[in-house]
Amino acid sequence: MIGRGALRPPRRFGANPLAVDSAALITTSALSAFTGIVFWTIAARLIPPDELGVQTAVLSLMTTAGAVAASGPGNAITAMLPATGVEFRRTQLVHAGIVVAAGALFAGTVAGVVGGCTIGDGSPGSVLLIIGGALVLALFAFKDTVLTALSAARRLPLLNLLISILKAVLLPLAVVASLPAGAVLATLVSAVVAVVVVVAMCRGLLDRHPPAAAAARPHQRRALLGFALRDGTASLVSMGTLLAAPFLTTWLAGPVQGAILALMLPIAAGLDFVSTGAAMALTKHLATAADQSHAIRRVWLLSQAAVALLGVILCVAIAPVLFGFFGHGYDHSTLWITLAVLCLGSTARVSFVVWAAVLRARLATRTLLTTNATACLVTVPVLVVCTAWWGSIGAAAGAGCGSAVLGATGAVGLSRTVGHRTARTIRGEAA
Secondary structure (H helix, E strand, O other), rough: OOOOOOOOOOOOOOOHHHHHHHHHHHHHHHHHHHHHHHHHHHHHHOOHHHHHHHHHHHHHHHHHHHHHHHHHHHEEEEEHHHHHHHHHHHHHHHHHHHHHHHHHHHHHHHOOOOOOHOOOOOOOOHHHHHHHHHHHHHHHHHHHHHHHHHOOOOHHHHHHHHHHHHHHHHHHHHHHOOOOOHHHHHHHHHHHHHHHHHHHHOOOOOOOOOOOOOOOOOHHHHHHHHHHHHHHHHHHHHHHHOOOOHHHHHHOOHHHHHHHHHHHHHHHHHHHHHHHHHHHHHHHHHHHHHHHHHHHHHHHHHHHHHHHHHHHHHHHHHHHHHHHHHHOOOOOHHHHHHHHHHHHHHHHHHHHHHHHHHHHHHHHHHHHHHHHHHHHHHHHHHHHHHHHHHOOOOOOOOHHHHHHHHHHHHHHHHHHHHHHHHHHHHHHHHO
């Protein structure tokens, strides 16, 4: 007698794990974007534009160094850890953490020297602040990928919301207490709290959700280091230009223009968070997909539609209301144009973000590195020239140029990937 479930068709990939992780990561991103907007709105009200521009430039250097250091190892464990036996996970996480810390110290040192020679006074204290901030923000960025790789992404929304609330509370306290660089201090203190919480959480997560025997893959330290180096370099040449844009704008066009760009980036980042959240979940689950083409196509189309719709809502409905809270030190036309151009860039970049997730899932980071390096050769000169001419609007346009190049490349890559898989599936069924 045939059991009731014997004839039941296999569940399509994404009905449970991909959907849950995607929803958790996108919710986390949405909350981070919203609370980031609140934080920088408070900062714009409490801190004069000239001073805020310098603080955002310092944070830009810290964030760039930290994000680049965390990106490679973070993406490596997202792709590798779910298929690693539980007895090796602690060792793999420790190795990845060491790579993050080493990369943050190196990148932070470079950022500290650059910052000290351009926007700072060149004192050892300011250089050490940037180095330390880069290390803290690298570990802060790394925590999201750790929880995702350990199948605990659903814990991220509440955690990041509480940390963002803490940051928003610390900012006015720092300003009232006349502490120097209040926005920088609030950001770093809240990040340290988040890292400590995640370290405590990881102890109970390492032994959960072991991989199936057929899906288990041994990953040696050399494979992790190679993945992290290639992916981290790719992130440097793609993501680094956008993250460093507030610093570059402050240096080339003045602190007020740098503050305008820094205020608009968290708003536009909400669009990037949608696509990167779905892409991170795709990287984690693609290896076990029953129908990879269907999973890729669905994430691509839904992410593209969601980002385009949210971009229109941001520019038309939310931005005019939000700008009224910034005070009189900012030109609203410049704010709106800068935001609109950034949103266009985020929309153009979606296909590349999804394609990069597919490449990471297949450990094809050399292709990713080559693509990002080529796009960087186009983006950086355009970004520098446009920023020097048009300030925050030029920086957004320069970054948008790079996003368009990457987006077109990603669209071609996804079309070939989905088309190749579909054609192979049809041939297999016909046979």
